[in-house]
Amino acid sequence: MPSRTMIEAIRSAMDVSMERDERVVVFGEDVGFFGGVFRCTEGLQKKYGASRCFDTPISETGIVGAAVGMAAYGLRPIAEIQFADYMYPAYDQIVSEAARLRFRSANDFTASMVVRMPCGGGIFGAQTHSQSPEALFTHVAGLKTVIPSNPHDAKGLLIAAIEDEDPVIFLEPKRLYNGPFDGHYDRPVVPWSKHPLSDVPDEHYTVPIGKAVVRREGSAVTVLAYGTMVHVAEAAAQDTGIDAEIIDLRTLVPLDIDTIVQSVEKTGRCVVIHEATRTSGFGAELAAQVQERCFYHLEKPVLRVTGWDTPYPHIHEWDYFPGPKRVGEALVEATAKD
Incomplete structure (x- = not known):
């Protein structure tokens, strides 16, 4: 069983899901050719093509709005917001459209979609790259909110989120991206090498949403x-x-x-x-x-x-x-x- 960082585990979750289900699409700012600012989507465009992993304009409202439409149509979109701090322009789409679609359509439509966001501090990103806005989502009926603490759970939870019938906000702590740490953090965040990585299976598996x-x-x-x-x-x-x-x-x-x-x-x-x-x-x-x-x-x-x-x-x-x-x-x- 390979050891993986959280970045690698998240990438593996999307890879496995895209391979199993052609309805799964990945998009956001710089996620295609560049592979994402944190490289979570690296290689996915090359493997699955630009119609299933693609870059978007710098418009969070457009990214999430498109995801809602895709989900209503029957796709299973994974929309990346580059930093959780950038989600505020898209908040209306998340709250007024994604979260309410099943209810306002009397179950005729669902928003089977995931919005991925790196969250928290630790990279000296200051006020616009370091926020932890999870409470803004937990207050909204119709949304599920997930925050993993290790690579193994990150992959299993993300696959479960992709397969869920309702919208899932998937928050990824940036300080855990490149490997686990023992809590005694100093400046800078790295090195991580002295700490073992998590064992993450190659194959498909899920970690149940709603279970601590x-x-x-x-x-x-x-x-x-x-x-x-x-x-x-x-x-x-x-x-x-x-x-x-x-x-x-x-x-x-x-x-x-x-x-x-x-x-x-x-x-x-x-x-x-x-x-x-x-x-x-x-x-x-x-x-x-x-x-x-x-x-x-x-x-x-x-x-x-x-x-x-x-x-x-x-x-x-x-x-x-x-x-x-x-x-x-x-x-x-x-x-x-x-």
Whole structure:
């Protein structure tokens, strides 16, 4: 079984899907001849031709609008938004068209489409290349939102998203693109070579959308994380020696609330982590869900460790991220005896 980076795993998912189903098409800015700014689509145009992997004008509204039309026609488009920060012009198409098509047509049409977006910081991309806008999608009925934390899941989840009958927002943490890391990030993001890559099968497989996984079993506190923050949570647990149970959500909507409740009822404590800004972030939804379902099992309030409530701070990028130190402090606070 070959070891792959997340970029290679995502490319493999599209390759496998395009080979199996001629309805699958890939398009976006620079994804064809150039292979994408992060090379996720490299080689696909050469293999499948310019009618199935092609470049578009610099128009996010046009990219997503075309994807909605293609999906209604019966194709299975994979639209790439070059950076998640660029999706705002297309937000109306995502919300008003893709998310609502099945409902407004009384199930006559569906939007079986995927919108791929690199998200998060770590490349010194400043305010317009580093945002984590997942909460903007989780609030929209009709959308599914997926954020993988490793190459194996990235391939399986992307194939599942391509085969899903409804629109899926597929967010790809840029800090994980070129290989896993142990959460103790320093400047720069690389090198990754000292960390093993994930084993990713060549063949077709899926990881179910809507199913979380326990990455680290523990009994002292439940940690809810996704994407890059899963690795940061693991580093914090290792640094502090706290017996934390770390849940990788993988899918934000639909949310695997059963796995979360089972863990919190066991530990009686919960810490939520995400890179996005704190106010109205997805962590607030997680905290509310835990409080509603696990109130009588909680020994302490649910804690959140997040980005700052500021525009993305380029100079202070590495302080903005929740790191092992800040997460570790939350773990200590959550498990402290009164």
